[in-house]
Amino acid sequence: MVGYERRLLVLVGLIALAFLPLLAASLFFLARFSSAQDRLDAVYTRTVILAHDLRSEKMRQNSLVPVIVINGDKGLLAELERSNRRFDLIVGELKTLAGDAETRAALDAVSTLQRRLLALQRTGVAQRLDGGTMSGANAYFQKNAGPLTSSIDAAIDRFTDRSAARYQAERARNQRVVRGVFGVLVLASLFAFVFCAFLGRLLLRLVEQKRSYDQVAARLAEREKAISLARKEAVEVVAHDLNNPITTILFASENLLAQPGVEDQPRVRSGVEAILLATETMRRLIRNILDHSKIEAGGLVLARERVDLGRLLADAAEQFALSAARKGLNFAYAPGGAEPVLDADGSRLGQVVANLLSNAVKFTEPGGTVSLTSRIEGEAVLIEVRDTGWGMTPEQAARVFDRRWQGEAAAAHGNGLGLAISKAIVEAHGGRLGVDSRPGEGSAFSVVLPLAARDEAVRERA
DSSP: OHHHHHHHHHHHHHHHHHHHHHHHHHHHHHHHHHHHHHHHHHHHHHHHHHHHHHHHHHHHHHHHHHHHHHHOOTHHHHHHHHHHHHHHHHHHHHHHHOOSHHHHHHHHHHHHHHHHHHHHHHHHHHHHHTTOOHHHHHHHHHHHHHHHHHHHHHHHHHHHHHHHHHHHHHHHHHHHHHHHHHHHHHHHHHHHHHHHHHHHHHHHHHHHHHHHHHHHHHHHHHHHHHHHHHHHHHHHHHHHHHHHHHHHHHHHHHHHHHSTTGGGOHHHHHHHHHHHHHHHHHHHHHHHHHHHHHHHTTOOOOOOEEEEHHHHHHHHHHHHHHHHHHTTOEEEEEOOSEEOEEEEOHHHHHHHHHHHHHHHHHTSOTTOEEEEEEEEETTEEEEEEEEOSOOOOHHHHHHTTOTTOOOHHHHTTSOSOHHHHHHHHHHHTTOEEEEEEETTTEEEEEEEEEOTTSOSSOEEOO
């Protein structure tokens, strides 16, 4: 369910990532074509204004020539020349605004005709000013200037028509592009809306299914909790019932060992000691089962007290030195010299050390070595149990603290709960339990406990 929802969210994200570039590109093209349309409008407006000015200058020239012919005023010749220069400047500016060769060719035709007209005007005016008759001048201008003036007006019309047609074509093209971009945006928006609606409906169904699954999971969790509680109670009842006969066996065995003359009967003493050892093993297994049940139920509680770590390790070393000697092992205990007094659960820490030493003795062949050491490292105390036993592969070492896993060799020697329980106890004290092991070279289990809760004074072991 969670993986399916994640894939849906990834799909939504990909679609959003695909839609955002499309939206950005559309906005970019819209802005670009809007700017292009603004420039096109400005150029066309300026072209229309200049074409109007061009016609005005042409009309001004057409009005000046008759006045000069009638009055013979040479002063108006300078005004005619200035008008012609303005005409040329306007044509030049129009050429810079022209966007295609045909438009510039129309303006070149206007310039050519204007230059011819200007030459005719100068000749006709010179003849009049040199004493020619008015009727002769009028005949000259009607014959030569009239047709050229009409040709210039026609050329200007062609230019303005060409400019207007080009403007309309460009405007229509821009409008088509804008409509196309808007169409793409509308289609993309419709697709996104439909897809989001589909995903929304699908997610609602998934939420409803998840709610149903959560309800089922809650009921299963309650059922599992009830089963776990019942199992814990059953284990406690069985353990309690087993403790009574085990205590009786221990009491009877210890009394038998205390009887006079037992020292002179090695076989009897050896048998009773074997019974004691087996009974202690049974008690430890029962305690492991009870502790495992408490850990699963979240009921592991520490009874903190002042614990002399040196005394605790010495007692454990004394207890297991005998077991190691019986199996033909070399046992070494090397205290750290100065041991802290901890605020901890002494019984639980002793259980951890006992579990580690018991495993070391159990999985080491006769002639091997088991050692217990301790030392202070920085703000922590390190307790280490080493052996020269079977060892483990890296894969086995990675799973050795798992309550649901046992090595094949270890499975024949116990219920496999000791290390898992020890790890839970150490972590409840704020420490950590680790292992370094190699097949055929033995194992080293290390317990690291923080010293934050120790007494400020560190005293020598008693």
